[in-house]
Amino acid sequence: MTDLPVHILMIDDDEDDFYLVSQLLQDISPGQYQLDWAPTYSKALEEIDRKEHDIYLVDYRLGPYTGIDILHHFQQLQFNAPVIMLTGKGDYTIDKEAMQAGASDYLVKGEISADLLERSIRYALDEAHHLRIIEEKEKKYFSVFEKAHDLIILADCNKNIIDANPSAIRSLQYSKDEILQLNLRQLFFQEEQSKHFFDHICGEDSSLQTEYNFLTKEGKKLDVLVSAVTLDEEEQVFLCVVQDITERKREELEKQQQQKFVITGRIARVIAHEVRNPLTNILLAVSQFKGEPVSVEESQVYVDIIERNCTRINQLITELLHSTRMIELNIRPHGINELTDKALVLAQDRLQLNEIKVQKDYVKPDVMIPADDEKIAIALLNIIINGIEAMTPGKGLLTIRTERQKDKAIIMITDNGPGIPEDTRARLFDPFFTNKPKGTGLGLTSTQNIIMNHKGTIHVESEIDNGSTFTIVLPVNL
Structure with a gap:
């Protein structure tokens, strides 16, 4: 229990019951509890609306009203404070109704002891604390689900879509009702891809991260990276987080094409440089043949120049082909x-x-x-x-x-x-x-x-x- 006093509101039209509960709380631990009293239904609603108490003790009978009416007021306010219903002996139907309406516990008047009251209050406060933590987590994850830029889809191994976040609905161009009527395999562009996905996620792996192609309602193909994990093995429910990588793939393809142009240009420049020199020598030798007649000895020199430089060009091209072509292997x-x-x-x-x-x-x-x-x-x-x-x-x-x-x-x-x-x-x-x-x-x-x-x-x-x-x-x- 906290060092601060626990603020309790007792809603009961019997002052004697209020006095008895007050004495029991003092017997448990003086100063640990602060008990306030609301003797009427209207006073109770006024106090509840302030939301200043940690826990509420509510008598079932409040004149023309009942403790169930009080519980309904909590529901209308969406105020999830712990409520302990005080009932008469043998009112099992009332006890059941109170629990169904949201009561944390019930105590039978005339049978309440200090230990029983302390335990009921402690359990109710602990339960309320845990419920608040769960609620906060649910809100947090629901916010992530609703606001995530990635597509989030819940499905089962019958391939039925259980839920989809707004990004999924928007990207796949379906309405919420339409997408919940879909079989998940309908989102895959190819049947082999859907088979691969379900063989893995519904098999022993229970998780995967693979690129696939999805198809929108309008027939547009999307490149997607699907990260999936089984959430409930017994129910075979799994979560898919889908990244639309269509634009990224397009940019990568453009980059690859640009790199190919750069490499091709670089190869062309090197070949031009490497080939131009021997070609220049060949052309010079040829020009000598076209000019004044030359002796046999001089002719042989020019022929040797042409042959040597042609060999150099052929060697260069051969090296290039050998370095890049598919080769036969003796494995x-x-x-x-x-x-x-x-x-x-x-x-x-x-x-x-x-x-x-x-x-x-x-x-x-x-x-x-x-x-x-x-x-x-x-x-x-x-x-x-x-x-x-x-x-x-x-x-x-x-x-x-x-x-x-x-x-x-x-x-x-x-x-x-x-x-x-x-x-x-x-x-x-x-x-x-x-x-x-x-x-x-x-x-x-x-x-x-x-x-x-x-x-x-x-x-x-x-x-x-x-x-x-x-x-x-x-x-x-x-």
């Missing part, structure tokens, strides 16, 4: 430690020449993956060479770590070089992008292509002055 089981060691052997001369130390932290036993060992070795070699060239000779440390995470094999190659600036990191795998004076900019593009052909991924993390780490993730089973 066999190989260990990731075995593949990494093979790449290190190929890089051995460069490692020794630059006095680079190698530290290996391999998973045991080796993780077998389906791979073309020649292609993967080349991919890893390109990363190792980049790391060697980034580090200071005699001070370099190349750390290679392998591990397994569920159905994925991981290879991490770390150097202690100067790190890669963020703007460079974003373009690292672009064709013809290089910071090396004599580099073609196709090494990492080729590496990425090989890894992608193996259904894997590659990404780089780097911090200025703290080196870089390339992480290759490959599936254990294709």
Whole structure:
């Protein structure tokens, strides 16, 4: 109980009963309770309207009125204060009616003791406190439900929509009555998507977060991200929070298209630069043939120039095609430690020449993956060479770590070089992008292509002055 006195209003037209209850409260704990009296129905309503009391003791019989009338007044006011009904002995019908009308408890006059009264008041106040907490939470969550920008839908595993918030109704272009008549599968653009959704949410997972396509009443397709979770496993009721990502997907597509144009433009500029020089040499040689007659010896010089520069152009185009096209793979089981060691052997001369130390932290036993060992070795070699060239000779440390995470094999190659600036990191795998004076900019593009052909991924993390780490993730089973 609180240190402050509990304010009690007793509504009873019998002053003797008021006196007896007052004495009982004093016996319980002097000063803990402050009891006020409303001897008439009108006085009771006046006091109730002030809402100044913590709990109310109400006699069932109040002249022409009853305690049930008092309870109805509480309901009209939407005032959820605890009420204890005082009834006569044996009035079980009245007791039941009082509880149905909202009374917290009932006490039989003539049987009230100090302990019984104290316990009834304490329980009623505790119950009222808990109900207020629940009510506040309900208001809070109802406010979230009503005001959320995301679409919120309640449904069951019979695929019936139980409820939907205003955002869902507005975005899906249905009225509230219409959407409550819908089967949830009607919102999915494709039947396979609805089957996938219900197989997961009504299966063992009981939660998911997946992108789908919804269909509005007007037939407009929406790209949505659905986060769903089962709320009541017994009733099989689940909550769907749906983000409309249509605009975001459109912007991402536009960005991807813009990036393609940027990359295409960059490739075109590099090719133009790389091809223009040999073409210039070819044209100069051709112009010599068109001019004054030349000797056989001079002709051979010009022919050699044309052949050499044509070979250079052909080599450039071949490298570009090899770095980006789908490649044929000779897939066999190989260990990731075995593949990494093979790449290190190929890089051995460069490692020794630059006095680079190698530290290996391999998973045991080796993780077998389906791979073309020649292609993967080349991919890893390109990363190792980049790391060697980034580090200071005699001070370099190349750390290679392998591990397994569920159905994925991981290879991490770390150097202690100067790190890669963020703007460079974003373009690292672009064709013809290089910071090396004599580099073609196709090494990492080729590496990425090989890894992608193996259904894997590659990404780089780097911090200025703290080196870089390339992480290759490959599936254990294709």
